Amino acid sequence: MKWFRQRKAKENKPSGSLQLNSPSQSKGGYYEQLAREYLEQQGLSCIKQNFRCKLGEIDLIMQDKHYLIFVEVRYRKSEQYGGAVASISYDKQQKLVRAASFYLSHTQQHNRLACRFDVVTFNQNKPNWIQSAFDAEPL
Numbered sequence: 001m002k003w004f005r006q007r008k009a010k011e012n013k014p015s016g017s018l019q020l021n022s023p024s025q026s027k028g029g030y031y032e033q034l035a036r037e038y039l040e041q042q043g044l045s046c047i048k049q050n051f052r053c054k055l056g057e058i059d060l061i062m063q064d065k066h067y068l069i070f071v072e073v074r075y076r077k078s079e080q081y082g083g084a085v086a087s088i089s090y091d092k093q094q095k096l097v098r099a100a101s102f103y104l105s106h107t108q109q110h111n112r113l114a115c116r117f118d119v120v121t122f123n124q125n126k127p128n129w130i131q132s133a134f135d136a137e138p139l
Contacts (some may be wrong), residue, residue: 027075035073035120038127044069050102056099060120068113070100072133075122084121085130093117097136121127 036046036065044062051058060071072092074084104115120135 003023004082020124028073030074031070031075031122034122034125035071035127036060036062038120039071039129045107050058051099053099053102056095058099060101061103063113064119066114068115069118070118071118071120072101072114073120073122085119085133088119088133093134125126 012120036049039060039062040046044064046060047063047068048061049059050059058070059073060069062069062071071087074087076084076087100117102116115136116132117134117136119129119130121128
């Protein structure tokens, strides 16, 4: 009975903003916010931040006049192992594509826009925006 009460108490916590538990999650949230602000300064509007579904996560979903843009944000302290861009493997790209497909299938309001996948990387807090970083291959 005690276990049930403890579990129930955890389930009933208010669902507020995203809770960041580890230092890397906190750092990731910081760079996602920097990327969002940078892209908004470039004229994009934010539709959703940290979209999560059973198929994966998308850091930012942005929109401009012609595109719905799915954005992956990456930061690496060092370029020693290829840097931030190199860390987006083919498998990661496919996971982003599947999550984007899920988002589109459950959101009718954006179906008329073309889509693309962008990447924002950070090197010493300076953003590097790579538009159309990769193509979505048919799944």
